[in-house]
Amino acid sequence: MAEITLQIDGRNYPVACDDGQEDRVCQLGAYVDQRIKEVTHAAAGSRSQAMMLTSLLLADEVFDLHEKANAAGQTAAKLQNEPKTITYQGLPPADEQEITTLISKMTARVEQIRIRAQKAS
Template sequence: MADITLQIDGKQYHVACDDGQEDRVFQLGNYVEQRVREVADAAAGSKSQAMMLTSLLLADEVFDMHEKLRAANIDANEPKTITYQGLAPSDEQEINSLISRMTARVEQICARTKQAS
């Protein structure tokens, strides 16, 4: 276990985390500190009120992400319908040309086979 110290709203908090998770916990702590500053700068009130408002804002972000994830999962699970739109005229001409050449080639092979037998 690792022990780290976060500073949020001028106070130090000692946090235990799994080894290797220190950078992530610091990143999270810095994010919370940033949001607390934004709330404190935008609203008058006590530090505890700023922390409470910040908690509500962070909870709102989490709820929004859950809703987006749920919507994305629902969308990903819906069967997709692929509608054939046809070929572009130039592609259709090219395919017809290839079929004509293949037909001619098969006819040549059949003719040679008949001559050989």
């Protein structure tokens, strides 16, 4: 276990976290500190009131993200169950003409081979 100190709203808080998670926990602490500063700047009040309002704002963000994630999951499930429509776009006309010509030549060649084989037997 690693131990770090977070500074939030001008106070230091020792926090234990898993090894390797120090940077992430520091980022989270900095985010909470930023949000508390925004709340304190927007509304005067006690430190505990600022912490409570910040907690509500962060909870609101979490709820919004959960709702968006659920909606995205439902949309993905719907799309997964819908039949896929494949629309043939076709080849460019010049390519189609070239393929048609090649098929005609091959058909004629096969016919010539068939006739020769018939005469030989």
